[in-house]
Amino acid sequence: MNVLHVLNTGPLALVQDLGRPGLAAVGVGRSGALDRGALRLGNRLVGNDEGEAGVEVLLGGFEARFEHDTWFAVTGAAGPLLLDDREVDAHLAVRASPGQVLCIGMATSGARWYLVVRGGVAVAPVLGSRSRDTLAGLGPSPLRAGDVLPLGEHPGSDLPLLDFVPVADPVQGAVEVRAHLGPRADWFTPAALDAFFTIEWRVAAESDRIGVRLEAARAPAHAAGVRPHPMPLLERAVTRELPSEPMVAGAVQVSPDGRPTVLLADHPVTGGYPVVAVVSDASLDAFAQLRPGQPVTFRHA
Numbered sequence: 524m525n526v527l528h529v530l531n532t533g534p535l536a537l538v539q540d541l542g543r544p545g546l547a548a549v550g551v552g553r554s555g556a557l558d559r560g561a562l563r564l565g566n567r568l569v570g571n572d573e574g575e576a577g578v579e580v581l582l583g584g585f586e587a588r589f590e591h592d593t594w595f596a597v598t599g600a601a602g603p604l605l606l607d608d609r610e611v612d613a614h615l616a617v618r619a620s621p622g623q624v625l626c627i628g629m630a631t632s633g634a635r636w637y638l639v640v641r642g643g644v645a646v647a648p649v650l651g652s653r654s655r656d657t658l659a660g661l662g663p664s665p666l667r668a669g670d671v672l673p674l675g676e677h678p679g680s681d682l683p684l685l686d687f688v689p690v691a692d693p694v695q696g697a698v699e700v701r702a703h704l705g706p707r708a709d710w711f712t713p714a715a716l717d718a719f720f721t722i723e724w725r726v727a728a729e730s731d732r733i734g735v736r737l738e739a740a741r742a743p744a745h746a747a748g749v750r751p752h753p754m755p756l757l758e759r760a761v762t763r764e765l766p767s768e769p770m771v772a773g774a775v776q777v778s779p780d781g782r783p784t785v786l787l788a789d790h791p792v793t794g795g796y797p798v799v800a801v802v803s804d805a806s807l808d809a810f811a812q813l814r815p816g817q818p819v820t821f822r823h824a
Contacts, residue, residue, distance in 0.1 A: 525591045525674040527640065529666050530624065533584025536666040538644050539637075540576040543652035543661075547769065547792045554656035554788050557732060557811030558635055561599035565639030568596040568616045568688070570680040575643030576653035578666065580636040583629035587638070589619040593674070594641040594682060597625075600633030600812060601692035614688040633693030633812035641682075642675035657732050658789040693812035697723065700806035701824035705775060706768075707797035710761040718756050719775075719783070719799055720821050727782075728815040732789040735810050737819060738782055757781040757799065767793040773802035785810055 529536070539562065542555025556562040556579055563573040578585070583602055589595075597604055597613050604611045605626040611617050619625065627636050646653050646663045655662040666672075708716060727736040739756050757777050770776075774786045776796040785802055786794075787810060802810070803824045813819065 525593060525642065527593075527644070527672040527674060528588040528590065529668060529670040529672065530586040530588060531584060531668055532666045533580055533582060533627070533629075535581040536585050537579045537655040537657075538576050538646055538663045538666070538672070539579040539654045540643075540652055541574045542654050542788065543650050546650060550792055551650060551661070552656060552659065552788075552790060552792050553772065554652065554654040554659075554662065556637065556654070557788055558599050558637065558808045560808050561635070561637045561811075562639065564614065564688070564690070565596045565598040565637050566643070568598075568614070568683065568685065569594045569639055569641040570682045571639065571641065571643055571678050575639070575675065575678075576646070577637050577639035577644060578672075580627055580638060582634060583627050583636065585627040585636070585638070586624060587672075588624045589621060591621055593619045595619060595625065596639050597627060597636055598639070598690070599635050599637045599693075600630035602630040602632070602636075603628035614690045616682055616685070632695045634814050635811050640674055642677060645673045645675040656789050658791060694809075695817075697818035697820060698809055698813060699820050699822055700809055701803040702773075702775065702800040702806070702821045703803065703824045705798035705800045707765070708799055710759055710765075710797045711777070711799055712758045712760045715757040715759070715781075716799070720823060722756065722820075724783070724819045724821075726813045726815050726817045726819060730813075730815065732787055734776075734784040734786045734790060735813060736782065736784045757783060759797070761797075765795055765797055767795045770794045770798070771801065773804065773807050774798045775800040775802065787811075
């Protein structure tokens with residue numbers, strides 16, 4: 524069996540495919556790769572079915588050794604990639620020889636890399652998927668140095684004849700995303716709805732695969748040495764308790780402090796905060812590549 528030896532993982536490395544859809548009614552979220560487009564591209568580059576599992580690497584610092592001749596591709600973030608001491612390109616199928624080590628360096632833009640190998644990562648599926656759900660604890664555990672990943676059989680298809688795939692690096696500055704008004708938009712004041720679609724939000728440090736927490740500009744301190752507080756935003760017109768209701772990836776929940784959180788792949792299947800907006804599916808992958816402090820603006824879809 525072809526295998527991949529994990530030597531270093533960086534901050535976080537997870538096995539991810541396109542998730543386990545259709546199980547929310549029994550309390551199981553979809554999960555799956557945050558940047559679905561990057562995973563699909565990697566699989567196409569090496570001739571896999573687009574849903575084969577790969578490794579999602581947060582920021583970088585991942586190293587792995589190939590034990591057999593193996594075609595692979597790295598997509599998603601941008602930064603240095605080395606196969607032994609040779610630089611290799613992202614978004615391109617590359618052949619590794621037995622014993623060669625791939626090093627995914629720290630990303631210079633974007634936040635998540637995807638390592639895809641021909642045949643896919645063939646760990647045991649859980650409820651039909653090889654994805655790690657970080658909220659529910661389902662699927663293969665986060666990777667550790669010393670892990671050995673089994674790789675799948677030859678997919679039976681030819682490698683695409685591609686010399687170059689024109690993929691832009693993830694945006695480092697402000698990112699504009701599209702969103703629809705949510706099912707509880709009427710729970711917010713007109714001023715709050717206007718603020719949501721006009722303010723330049725920033726990604727907070729407490730963001731992960733469950734959701735991206737956003738914060739607005741801070742109000743100035745009234746005296747030297749006094750730490751400024753977040754501006755009160757997204758004021759509710761309806762203040763009563765909301766019974767828990769179903770949630771989807773892209774739902775923008777607003778907590779009592781007026782700050783929005785964009786739910787991502789590992790979100791809970793229900794929630795009790797009102798949803799002011801829902802990010803369009805075409806814009807959702809962009810949140811996988813956002814870094815803390817990066818500006819985000821919403822526009823009507």
